[in-house]
Amino acid sequence: MHDVAELAGVSIKTVSNVVNGYPHIRPITRAKVEDAIAELGYQVNISARNLRQGRTGMIGLAVPELSLPYFAELADSVIRAAEAVGLTVLIEQTGAVRARELEVLSGQRRHLTDGLVFSPLSLGPEDTASFAVDFPMVLLGERVFGAPADHVTMNNVEAARAATQHLIDLGRRRIAVIGAHEGEEMGSATLRVRGYQQALAAAGLQVDPALIGEAGLWHRSTGAEAMRRMLDSGVEVDAVFALNDALALGALHVLHARRVAVPEQIAVIGFDDIDDGAYSSPTLSTVSPGREEIARTAVDLLVARIAGANDALPYQQVVSDYSIVVRESTAGAGSTTLAVDLAGSAGSRTGAL
Amino acid sequence: MHDVAELAGVSIKTVSNVVNGYPHIRPITRAKVEDAIAELGYQVNISARNLRQGRTGMIGLAVPELSLPYFAELADSVIRAAEAVGLTVLIEQTGAVRARELEVLSGQRRHLTDGLVFSPLSLGPEDTASFAVDFPMVLLGERVFGAPADHVTMNNVEAARAATQHLIDLGRRRIAVIGAHEGEEMGSATLRVRGYQQALAAAGLQVDPALIGEAGLWHRSTGAEAMRRMLDSGVEVDAVFALNDALALGALHVLHARRVAVPEQIAVIGFDDIDDGAYSSPTLSTVSPGREEIARTAVDLLVARIAGANDALPYQQVVSDYSIVVRESTAGAGSTTLAVDLAGSAGSRTGAL
Structure with a gap:
């Protein structure tokens, strides 16, 4: 920078202004500085500048x-x-x-x-x-x-409990989970399954291990596989809580292919409120995690x-905060408007660890 | 670095090894260097190092x-x-x-x-x-x-022509486009509409401006809106070429809500081959752009x-290369396996500009 200033016959401050793109520099001054920079092969060391500024x-x-x-x-x-x-x-x-x-x-x-x-x-x-x-x-x-x-x-346990409660409120009693991770010590799957179990317990329903479907990564493909396995097992199911929306969309795909009416025979709710769920057929009920x-x-x-x-x-x-977004996959084709139940409206909670 | 080496009583090479995390450095040597670095407030200037190495x-x-x-x-x-x-x-x-x-x-x-x-x-x-x-x-x-x-x-014009040809081959004659950008000089919309027009012309079909639906950004929401406008206009439509899959999924959503049978009344093909389309109901025919x-x-x-x-x-x-992926939205519910027509099998073309 010193060399550039000397060659251009200007101050170091002026070189800095040109390099940093400040306005109000006379064109002739700018040209001198730029020529000097070109002549010396000076590289604007943005990294170094950032490090100097610390940001x-x-x-x-x-x-x-x-x-x-x-x-x-x-x-x-x-x-x-x-x-x-x-x-x-x-x-x-x-x-x-x-x-x-x-x-x-x-x-x-x-x-x-x-x-x-x-x-x-x-x-x-x-x-x-x-x-x-x-x-x-x-x-x-x-x-x-x-x-x-x-x-x-996000409040995984409570949100999952609310999603399961929504299915119980519709009269469903054989509620399957898709996306469990057996043996996982901590994670979204573990917490959401816990909320599901709490909701069943509160309603006096037994947790049937045959209704808990495993799925590794939470993709559409793994949701489809888990849904297929569950149907093939012959276990009685009248609702599905998929631990995320991608799994739910995979499950809907299989239910559609097998001519299972959603939600009449099997109601489906997901988790995440991704854009896809608002446009699927049927549209997907879900948990919006904020x-x-x-x-x-x-x-x-x-x-x-x-x-x-x-x-x-x-x-x-x-x-x-979270909320339950009710769409066709639980409320049926008549539900043209979205009912949003602000289950988590108690507000965000902040606390020191 | 020189100062650190002097203070620690080691060579510059040793400082460099410590800073770069090389193994096989005696703990006492490492401690000396680290103390010296702390004392001098020396910052490992990774940016500068990268710049020096040029990568x-x-x-x-x-x-x-x-x-x-x-x-x-x-x-x-x-x-x-x-x-x-x-x-x-x-x-x-x-x-x-x-x-x-x-x-x-x-x-x-x-x-x-x-x-x-x-x-x-x-x-x-x-x-x-x-x-x-x-x-x-x-x-x-x-x-x-x-x-x-x-x-x-990607070969937009040819791929769009192949997608439109697929609809013509199914006997469709009133083929709408969704996602056009009127006035666009160059872009995917312009090129894909051109391919659509070429396919119609080759089949001796007229291009009806009433069948060209505009949509700004190519989202599900804009596809739904464009489909709604087209249906509301009362124009006769027996197929839709949506210029991307998101638009197509939005259109499918509206057709489902209006109880229009896909593909019986209106066949739909998209463009992009995103994962969603393989799991929608009906599954979405599309162009895979490679x-x-x-x-x-x-x-x-x-x-x-x-x-x-x-x-x-x-x-x-x-x-x-591109290929046409045929699924239920054009081939009907019977199409359990995907027919992939390697329309672009002539291979990639490379050329100097």
Whole structure:
């Protein structure tokens, strides 16, 4: 920069102004500086400048899989929330691979961004210590609780209980679950199955293990397979609580192919409120987990940590509101308007860990 | 680094080994170096190191909207293709906003990555000059042709002609289009409508302007609206070619709500082959544009440009294969297996611009 200033015959300040694109610089001055830069092969070292300023204006978002609609829509929401406060989001896909998720925590790429929003799927409770990182981070999801980081989560147990209760209220008694993860210590599946069991218990219904369908990754294809297996087993079913919407859409596909009337013979509810569910045939009842709120809260918490505004505060855990969205797959074809039951209207709860 | 070495009483090489996390360093040596770093407040300047090495091991991917399934799935494919060659992908969402797309080209963030895969949606033919950037870039999509960059595209006109021909082969004569962009100079809509018109002309059918439905962004919601408007207009329709699958799924939603039998009364075909279409009711016939091939080719071209391997070659334009995927929305409920017509089996065509 000094060499450029000397060659151009201007001050270092002027070189800086030209390089940083300030307005109100005389064209002749700009030309001199630009010529000097070209002559010296000077490269604007943006990285170095950012490091000097201590900020990049960017935050990272690490999610398992963008081809899962929930994460694609979550990424979209985080990007919009970040944009509202002038931040750009760089997205990384971990593929839910353990080594990649650990790499995210190792901070190898932290110099690119001011902080990170991280939704792990492979790391679990046994990895809590790995979350003690030295850069601003906000955690999403249900794999790890009690990590030394701000955490935005949804009320999985209560929301799942409300979804199951909705099916019970319709008179259903043989309610199947699709998407269980047997042996999982902690995660969305475990928590949602717990809510399902609580709802059955509260209604005096037995939990029948034959009604709990496993599915590894929560895709349409695995939901279709689980639904097929359940029908083939011959077990009596009059409703399905699919642990996410992709599973539910896969289940609807199989029910349609087998000529099973939805909701007359089998009512179906999902979880996530992805866009697809509003356009499927029948349209899909679901749990809206407050995706926009989750994204906005995560960005707000991250911004506060980046600014050091929360340095004196303990790590926050914020639980987002949820609501039950009633559509045709439980209410029938007559339900042309959407009934939204604000089951989670008690408001978000925030608390120190 | 020199100061750290002096203070720790070790060589610069040893400091470098510690900082870079090399194994086989004696704990006492590591401790000395770490103490010296702490004392001097030395920051590992990874950005500077990357700049020195000239590589970041990362490539950028800029797409309009991740909440559009096509782009979410494209991102997933690019990430997998990049992973196969050891590269990490950082994704940026432009929102199809002109200023953001120009920002991508300005290279403000080029120091983060070794190169860029860019799918513009707002910039058009009048912006071709802006694509003359000084970093490795591969262009996707149909908004700009002839830009000074490698370009991977799909055969929109021929694929759309094949999709329309499929409907004509079923005996349909009143074939509507959903998703047209009136006044668009260049883009997927323009090219796909052109293919539609060519197929009609070849079959001796008139193009009826009343059958061309406009839709701005190609979402389920806009597809539903366009379908509703078309039905309300009272125009006779026996088939719909929706210019992407999201539009088609929106149209199917409206046809289902209005009790129009698909495909008996109106056959529907989409474009993109997104995962949703394989699970909708009825399942959606579509054009598979070779998304995996597009992603793999784009990454391969970018890697070659980054390595300088193609420096002597003119910019490449690669056109991916396409195929027609026949499902229930055109073939009826009996079509339990998918018939895949390799209409584009002539192979990819590569050529200098």
